[in-house]
Amino acid sequence: MTLKNPAGVNDLLPDAAHKQQLLVRAAFRVFGCYGYRYMETPMFEKTEVFTRGIGEATDVVGKEIYCVYPMNSIAGVSPDDRSALEGLALRPENTAGIARAVVQHNLVPPGAFQAKLWYAGSMFRHERQQKGRYREFRQIGAECIGATEPSADAEVILMLLHYFEALGIPRSHMTLKINSMGDEACRPAYRRAVQDYILARESEFCPECQRRATGNPLRAFDCKSEACQAALSAAPRITEYLCEECASQYAQVKQLLDSSGLAYEEDPRLVRGFDYYTRTVFEVQVDLGLGAQNAIGGGGRYDRLLQEYGAKPTPSLGFAVGLERIVMVLEALGTAAALPPAAQVFVAAVDEEARSQAFELAQKLREAGVSVELDHQARSLKSQFKVADKADVGFVVLLGPDERAKGSYTLRNMTDGTQQELTLDELLQLLTER
């Protein structure tokens, strides 16, 4: 019996892996222009890192997190008692881990210049199976730690749009949505207003939203049920509840976006899923490739998150983008990069005697920077050519009795079928120039 991967997690075969790697390379390039440094945090952390930051009342922490136990520690422990074990969890996102690491390593002591950090890697959530949602998914994200000013918000948003454009997603296919979620001064009143609103017409909401109403009423804005969305149409708007400081900060962010010529839509229902968000939140949606769940990236401010890990107040913000989702959009646009041939050159041995010479030549060419493939299965010359043709190489170098006698190399151009006889130096020069 063959083994298969679990539901909701995917093998990244070379073509898919190549497409995702290009997204990472583009991030190095674009984020580098804004002074960001790449870093990594562990794939699993103490569960507390996520419960403190993301919030216990969110779906992600409440239902979707994968706990990690060493096999020997759960032997004989019933599932009900496992919470007593040291809690480790696979990361469902990476902002909490970065914030934990920044505080632990004191990367932004009080008064220090902002730290700009970015990451790429797998995240894990036990999601319901649906198009474009996976249980292991890859994200790239950037975090600007220790920046209070609205210019930091505008810069992060501009960088996100710059990145998408650099990947080949035209501005015309993207919609930037922004909102302010308020802060600890003004959000509680808004949360109460939404709670009262839902409770007053409870029967119009799905059981999930009825449950949310007491714990985390703002999550109702994310509910997939059309009935809930309709019931929310007259719900109070956060903009009417913003305190003076939040309102002023939001106005300045919008002004900076205006003067940068960046179009955006204000969406008072944009309430990003995690508890740690404060003030500015944003999301980029596309009009192709993803269907109704059309966001390819988003983020916001999390001015209080680092305090959860013991830091002094360290206002910060960031975003994350989903690689699988971006690739789906690029494929819909027809601009996803094709996997290039594995090798430029195939070295073919005409007879048995030429095999060791072919092996040596392949190594010489590789050390000169040329990508080379050759046969390791004692195939006939005809089947070597078939392989070379299928591998889409540009050139085949032939080695056989004639070449041995003359001390030369026959180079066949696979595009036009022409052949030429070359010395080793000429061959090296010609192939390294390509």
Ligand SMILES: [Zn+2]
């Ligand atoms: Zn609902």
Ligand SMILES: [Zn+2]
């Ligand atoms: Zn406020």
